[in-house]
Amino acid sequence: MSKIKTIGILTSGGDAPGMNAAIRAVTRSGICNGLSVKGIYRGYDGLIKDEVKSFTTEDVSGIITRGGTILKTARSKEFMTPEGMQKAYETCIKEEIDALVVIGGNGSLTGARNFAMEYDFPVVGLPGTIDNDLYGTDSTIGYDTTMNTIMECVDRIRDTANSHERIFFIEVMGRDAGFLAQNSAIACGAEAAIIPEESTDVDQLARFMERGIRKSKKSCIVIVSESPKCGALYYADRVKKEFPEFDVRVSILGHLQRGGSPSAHDRILASRTGVGAIKALMQGQRNVMIGVRNNEVVFVPFSEAIRSDKPLNKGLIKVLDELSI
Amino acid sequence: MSKIKTIGILTSGGDAPGMNAAIRAVTRSGICNGLSVKGIYRGYDGLIKDEVKSFTTEDVSGIITRGGTILKTARSKEFMTPEGMQKAYETCIKEEIDALVVIGGNGSLTGARNFAMEYDFPVVGLPGTIDNDLYGTDSTIGYDTTMNTIMECVDRIRDTANSHERIFFIEVMGRDAGFLAQNSAIACGAEAAIIPEESTDVDQLARFMERGIRKSKKSCIVIVSESPKCGALYYADRVKKEFPEFDVRVSILGHLQRGGSPSAHDRILASRTGVGAIKALMQGQRNVMIGVRNNEVVFVPFSEAIRSDKPLNKGLIKVLDELSI
Amino acid sequence: MSKIKTIGILTSGGDAPGMNAAIRAVTRSGICNGLSVKGIYRGYDGLIKDEVKSFTTEDVSGIITRGGTILKTARSKEFMTPEGMQKAYETCIKEEIDALVVIGGNGSLTGARNFAMEYDFPVVGLPGTIDNDLYGTDSTIGYDTTMNTIMECVDRIRDTANSHERIFFIEVMGRDAGFLAQNSAIACGAEAAIIPEESTDVDQLARFMERGIRKSKKSCIVIVSESPKCGALYYADRVKKEFPEFDVRVSILGHLQRGGSPSAHDRILASRTGVGAIKALMQGQRNVMIGVRNNEVVFVPFSEAIRSDKPLNKGLIKVLDELSI
Amino acid sequence: MSKIKTIGILTSGGDAPGMNAAIRAVTRSGICNGLSVKGIYRGYDGLIKDEVKSFTTEDVSGIITRGGTILKTARSKEFMTPEGMQKAYETCIKEEIDALVVIGGNGSLTGARNFAMEYDFPVVGLPGTIDNDLYGTDSTIGYDTTMNTIMECVDRIRDTANSHERIFFIEVMGRDAGFLAQNSAIACGAEAAIIPEESTDVDQLARFMERGIRKSKKSCIVIVSESPKCGALYYADRVKKEFPEFDVRVSILGHLQRGGSPSAHDRILASRTGVGAIKALMQGQRNVMIGVRNNEVVFVPFSEAIRSDKPLNKGLIKVLDELSI
Structure with missing residues (x-):
């Protein structure tokens, strides 16, 4: 050589x-x-x-x-x-x-x-x-910068969610990995995260909603990992159908997650x-x-x-679960 | 009394x-x-x-x-x-x-x-x-806080637009008023603003594109005021059809514009x-x-x-026009 | 010509x-x-x-x-x-x-x-x-950027002032003009501002202290305009002598006030x-x-x-006075 | 039990x-x-x-x-x-x-x-x-929040240091540990860090100065760990004496490092x-x-x-050394 x-x-x-x-x-x-x-x-x-x-x-x-x-x-x-x-x-x-x-x-x-x-x-x-x-x-x-960018955005949306007592489904990046969604949900004190690594059905959504509602009247934030087949819009639609009484909104954070100092x-x-x-x-x-x-x-x-299966720490799911009570 | x-x-x-x-x-x-x-x-x-x-x-x-x-x-x-x-x-x-x-x-x-x-x-x-x-x-x-929030988001998107040499249509709030769109376009050094107070046709869009491309290879940012009939998605679609060679993206800033300290x-x-x-x-x-x-x-x-016609300062349109050369 | x-x-x-x-x-x-x-x-x-x-x-x-x-x-x-x-x-x-x-x-x-x-x-x-x-x-x-920079710094110091129940004298720029001090005091919800345009004696300081203490136990923030003869250190020393029971701190924000996007x-x-x-x-x-x-x-x-006497709006002094009760 | x-x-x-x-x-x-x-x-x-x-x-x-x-x-x-x-x-x-x-x-x-x-x-x-x-x-x-707060402050000071071509000694917290100083120096692209774990003499300071000057005309940033006997003021005074031709400034970040979201x-x-x-x-x-x-x-x-001797990673000193050329 x-x-x-x-x-x-x-x-x-x-x-x-x-x-x-x-x-x-x-x-x-x-x-x-x-x-x-x-x-x-x-x-x-x-x-x-x-x-x-x-x-x-x-x-x-x-x-x-x-x-x-x-x-x-x-x-x-x-x-x-x-x-x-x-x-x-x-x-x-x-x-x-x-x-x-x-x-x-x-x-x-x-x-x-x-x-x-x-x-x-x-x-x-x-x-x-x-x-x-x-x-x-x-x-x-x-990763760390994007985590902070997402957190600042969700903190802002929390202000308006609280003021209007709304439910927000917020879509974040991450491709096939739920790191950004799961961790930003913990960092933002969100009620739930929907990630590729775990399946989330409508019954669970109902549980999230009730928990959010019980905690602070009618406001609730769910972080959703981007996904070709079921992003934030998909889940928001499902919830609107099941719970027409809720004021449900969607925010797709998009490309602003990539930039910044x-x-x-x-x-x-x-x-x-x-x-x-x-x-x-x-x-x-x-x-x-x-x-x-x-x-x-x-x-x-x-x-x-480049192995394709970097696992999400399972403890993080439990952390969010306990803290969103 | x-x-x-x-x-x-x-x-x-x-x-x-x-x-x-x-x-x-x-x-x-x-x-x-x-x-x-x-x-x-x-x-x-x-x-x-x-x-x-x-x-x-x-x-x-x-x-x-x-x-x-x-x-x-x-x-x-x-x-x-x-x-x-x-x-x-x-x-x-x-x-x-x-x-x-x-x-x-x-x-x-x-x-x-x-x-x-x-x-x-x-x-x-x-x-x-x-x-x-x-x-x-x-x-x-x-208004001032939201201006700064939009500006920070667009500054972030500019990073990724420059890195990938893309065209971004970014939709901001403002209802029927173009204050947020026109002023944030100036603040962010955007190539153009599309506001309710002024009509913007495809020829103008073409001019914006060319100007952006001439200036910095292939990147360009257009701020679009939200509007029921022609928001950022509408204009992005038009441009994609007319200029299939461009890498056009859309970002709708949404509710995060309302929150924050x-x-x-x-x-x-x-x-x-x-x-x-x-x-x-x-x-x-x-x-x-x-x-x-x-x-x-x-x-x-x-x-x-509450008069419905608070006018946008026409000088602002000229300012953006001169500075986006 | x-x-x-x-x-x-x-x-x-x-x-x-x-x-x-x-x-x-x-x-x-x-x-x-x-x-x-x-x-x-x-x-x-x-x-x-x-x-x-x-x-x-x-x-x-x-x-x-x-x-x-x-x-x-x-x-x-x-x-x-x-x-x-x-x-x-x-x-x-x-x-x-x-x-x-x-x-x-x-x-x-x-x-x-x-x-x-x-x-x-x-x-x-x-x-x-x-x-x-x-x-x-x-x-x-x-001016506006510096106002926001000062505000963010004071917001941060408020966190630690509240946690430790301290009195802070925070010195800001402005040369011979009290605009930055008076306005940032309003923006930060400070208990008082000491500006070149108005004289402030120890009796007034005592009143500020008592007011701050009455309001939130023992924490209090005073914004002080920089000045060759009596900046934040001067006032802090005076207060320490008069009120030895207080935990008084000084922060001189300095050159970071000039920079930033x-x-x-x-x-x-x-x-x-x-x-x-x-x-x-x-x-x-x-x-x-x-x-x-x-x-x-x-x-x-x-x-x-360049006339040397741009006056501070007197109404601002009254605003701070009413809001720091 | x-x-x-x-x-x-x-x-x-x-x-x-x-x-x-x-x-x-x-x-x-x-x-x-x-x-x-x-x-x-x-x-x-x-x-x-x-x-x-x-x-x-x-x-x-x-x-x-x-x-x-x-x-x-x-x-x-x-x-x-x-x-x-x-x-x-x-x-x-x-x-x-x-x-x-x-x-x-x-x-x-x-x-x-x-x-x-x-x-x-x-x-x-x-x-x-x-x-x-x-x-x-x-x-x-x-620790991570404070690192980011210091970084934002130093980024701001860098703007003014560059504009005026000055040398800044910036004092940060950390008590007896140089983690904040050493790491923030790397994060801010500072020319040098002075930390409790390493002794820094005037010859080294001279080397820092020359390096900073060689790199960008006359601007230079040195991060100094707080210390009872030799903080930023001490080093600034030494440098002023040895190099009277430099425009040397000091900034002590102080308590704002503790607060913030x-x-x-x-x-x-x-x-x-x-x-x-x-x-x-x-x-x-x-x-x-x-x-x-x-x-x-x-x-x-x-x-x-609570062992008292958590060591600073020695590799970090080399990183700063190579990157501040």
């Missing part, structure tokens, strides 16, 4: 707050350790199309406070094809990029692993996703894992995601990180 | 941040001036049903920081009927309420005026609505007009809304305040 | 949130109206030293959300000398700058006026200061006055500050704007 | 955001599990003086969003004496309190342990302190450990602090939790 002189860095998939902090950390730590750093724009698409720029420490100055990603991001279909991967590899050769740092979620790190294996290329990943669905790290970059937790996580990524590459590691577990930086093999 | 000894206070219509600050100010200023104060719950409905509680200064302690209204609020159909009004009047007699302070928007103050005229009853109003659609006051209680501006406006309401009643004023104009507390006759 | 083709823009004096929004507005409106725009760095010092850069709309992209000023700022002693002014004028000639837009407070606009009169040079000003001490505009750029109000004010500055210059106006009064953009002669 | 029927709950020491969320969780989980819950006011002093009130679920409704502690808090000298402890014990007997839940930091849990051992009384603790200096839990209740992280931590406290007591546990480690609720013996 030849020595790494130049690394390329890209962000891929859905943007997450803290990605910029990660870009900054990788860039500065790389330069601090004698490496050249090149920013690749628009994720794997930019790697395919050679949208690459040399980075100095100045290029990442002041970005730690900003949401989104200065490298832009996208989901690339072309990169999933052998032709696309080949073009991406050719860009690496042309740009003299010896190793890649990929910041993204499950799909992006799967792509990273495939590329690394196909071309025997050094790649490390950072867990950049608001969904918290990656194995081997206590949380992912963006990252929280302290996410900035630190991004900074630590970004420094860790350079350290891993300098140690000859590859095919690992950098995480933080039990307050220590850890290297997690891609194959472990 | 007999001397006023006891006032009743209620909040009506959609809740607005700063209503609690207004309740606090009316209560404390009333007590400070030797009056008894009674809180009426759930708006005019509570007046009809005699949901009334005597207030001390302690009852309103600490509420200046909180969104919503501790008095709850509702829209009352019964109060629009002669029978409903009669019951409300009987509650006033029974509770020995000599004057009413009503905090609410256009509809609520119209109800206040009708009640005052029907029963020759002293009523003053405070402009409590996020829509800013009341005449004679530079702004309404809740009030801004300094709204707390001060609520405090000043609340103190003004007591002063007005002690001076024998009635049938007036208390506003702040040119930094002075003013008494605005109800008939003037 | 020859036609204006190129304008120079600078920020001067203490930075204020919204200065960037003003820079953006002047730049874009200028370019939109066919002018060239040059940014001058570090206030009048940069004008003296020819620190000038041509601006495009891209240079001001995305800055509306950011605190501080991308043009940097400083207080220039050299500009107060004839030699300094002469050098500044020579830079204007050399850079072909036909007119200046100065964003700053009282001192900066006084310098602007002096320069304009000395060299018969077209200068307009924008009211950029957190102190709100400029005449002829309902508020200054930065500007509020919606300040962004709009900056945008409207920025557009107004270009309009004024194109109309042949000079020696005016652009303000907003009664929701309309107005041109205020410098001599009027 | 007799069965526990009634628990008492108190908060002690410095207040921390999330204490209310913990009170809510203990109360609701206790009631949900068939126990009676009594709130004890003003920490151990209130236990001594029998300031006790029976709690229902309604008493803790809505408090999850609020900073401070509704139970008030204090540091009790009397409780450190045998007589004080005896009185506290007598209150427990009189009020039929069978077990105590103490929410507080190092000193408060030491008191809890002493009381538990002296009277063979069931006591469990929750880690409620912003300092994060308790062993056996990944973080303490309040708790972050999602702290609300969830408080909720989980609060439920854990009831579970521990029902299982016959005592003399344990409830923590969260590696995302699991754990019971940590008091003797382990």
Whole structure:
């Protein structure tokens, strides 16, 4: 294995707050350790199309406070094809990029692993996703910020729910994982959470309603995980039919959950894992995601990180159950 | 006219941040001036049903920081009927309420005026609505907070719009008035605003798109005022059809716009007009809304305040136009 | 008078949130109206030293959300000398700058006026200061944001004051003007404000203390305007001596009051006055500050704007008095 | 051991955001599990003086969003004496309190342990302190909120530091522990942190200054941990003497660091450990602090939790070092 002189860095998939902090950390730590750093724009698409720029420490100055990603991001279909991967590899050769740092979620790190294996290329990943669905790290970059954003929104909706004594079904992101929904329900003192990991039927809904009503006259908040077949609108409709006497409203928080200045937790996580990524590459590691577990930086093999079944802590369901009495 | 000894206070219509600050100010200023104060719950409905509680200064302690209204609020159909009004009047007699302070928007103050005229009853109003659609006051209680809430949400969405190079149509509240949409578009540096006061056709949309694209590759934000027939979804669909190459998204901010701790501006406006309401009643004023104009507390006759055509400053349209180049 | 083709823009004096929004507005409106725009760095010092850069709309992209000023700022002693002014004028000639837009407070606009009169040079000003001490505009750029920042800080301190039942003297900015102190005291529900415009003796302090104690056991918050001779530390010491039984604490909010993303109000004010500055210059106006009064953009002669005695509305003192019972 | 029927709950020491969320969780989980819950006011002093009130679920409704502690808090000298402890014990007997839940930091849990051992009384603790200096839990209740509060303040100061090209020494809380200082320095992209765990001499300061200056002209931020002998003022004075050419400022964040609505992280931590406290007591546990480690609720013996030497992760010093280049 030849020595790494130049690394390329890209962000891929859905943007997450803290990605910029990660870009900054990788860039500065790389330069601090004698490496050249090149920013690749628009994720794997930019790697395919050679949208690459040399980075100095100045290029990442002041970005730690900003949401989104200065490298832009996208989901690339072309990169999933052998032709696309080949073009991406050719860009690496042309740009003299010896190793890649990929910041993204499950799909992006799967792509990273495939590329690394196909071309025997050094790649490390950072867990950049608001969904918290990656194995081997206590949380992912963006998750904590999004939790706080959801919490602030629901706190606001609680004001109006209380004033009008209404029932609100609030839909939050999270794809197939209920981390955001279950935890934000606890953080907001919601009456219930509806998550992909647990089935929720109408009888349970009735129980939630009664509990909310018993507690504070007629107001009640239910957090619902987004889902193709049964989001907040579905449950609201069901409840309206069963309990026509209630004033039921729906709020879909949507894309505002992705943005905003990252929280302290996410900035630190991004900074630590970004420094860790350079350290891993300098140690000859590859095919690992950098995480933080039990307050220590850890290297997690891609194959472990992208396992699809990161479980929700069952204790959290009991916590919400006891506290929403 | 007999001397006023006891006032009743209620909040009506959609809740607005700063209503609690207004309740606090009316209560404390009333007590400070030797009056008894009674809180009426759930708006005019509570007046009809005699949901009334005597207030001390302690009852309103600490509420200046909180969104919503501790008095709850509702829209009352019964109060629009002669029978409903009669019951409300009987509650006033029974509770020995000599004057009413009503905090609410256009509809609520119209109800206040009708009640005052029907029963020759002293009523003053405070402009409590996020829509800013009341005449004679530079702004309404809740408007400034909601402006800031919308701005924070759009700033967040801008992060993700930039990262993914998308076009966002973001729907904000305001009923028939474009104040929130036009001003938040300026505050957020949006590319365009679509408001009820001005017609916007597809050619203009095309111009907005091109301008946004020219400016920053492919990202663009359009703020759309809510409207029964053509909200954000309508315009997004039109644009998707005309410009299938764009990645168009919609975000409907919804009820979170109503809540949250009030801004300094709204707390001060609520405090000043609340103190003004007591002063007005002690001076024998009635049938007036208390506003702040040119930094002075003013008494605005109800008939003037609730005129339906508070105009949007045309200069604001030009400002957005020049700044979104 | 020859036609204006190129304008120079600078920020001067203490930075204020919204200065960037003003820079953006002047730049874009200028370019939109066919002018060239040059940014001058570090206030009048940069004008003296020819620190000038041509601006495009891209240079001001995305800055509306950011605190501080991308043009940097400083207080220039050299500009107060004839030699300094002469050098500044020579830079204007050399850079072909036909007119200046100065964003700053009282001192900066006084310098602007002096320069304009000395060299018969077209200068307009924008009211950029957190102190709100400029005449002829309902508020200054930065004032509203700083009010909200102070309010959030005091809300936080109230939590700990209540929990520990303490008395807090909190010092806020404002130089010789009590706007920030008096208004933030109302907004925070403080027990009292000590402002330069009114004398406060120890007997009054005793009354404040008793009132706060009567209201909520032993907690009390007093907002104190900064002042060279008697700030928060001075009053806290006096109270400690007179009332040794109290747990008295001091918090000096300091420089954090200047920063942060500007509020919606300040962004709009900056945008409207920025557009107004270009309009004024194109109309042949000079020696005016652009303000907003009664929701309309107005041109205020410098001599009027910088009068030293903008009075605090006396009604505000009565409002705080009644509401802190 | 007799069965526990009634628990008492108190908060002690410095207040921390999330204490209310913990009170809510203990109360609701206790009631949900068939126990009676009594709130004890003003920490151990209130236990001594029998300031006790029976709690229902309604008493803790809505408090999850609020900073401070509704139970008030204090540091009790009397409780450190045998007589004080005896009185506290007598209150427990009189009020039929069978077990105590103490929410507080190092000193408060030491008191809890002493009381538990002296009277063979069931006591469990929750880690409620912003300092994060308790062993056996990944973080303490309040730490994450305070981190975010510090970060927001420093982000604001960064705006003005950049605009004026100044050097700021910013003092943060943390007592003898550098967690807040070191981590907030990373989160804010500060140039350096001065912490109790590491000695910092003037040569290092010179290096920090040069680095900051090299990076961004003349602006630089140093976070300093509070310390009786050498806080921010001390270092600022040293630097001013050595480098008179710099514009050096000091900001002491002070008590505002303690307040504010708790972050999602702290609300969830408080909720989980609060439920854990009831579970521990029902299982016959005592003399344990409830923590969260590696995302699991754990019971940590008091003797382990209050060890005085919780170490700062050395990797964090390297992270800051590499990223502030």
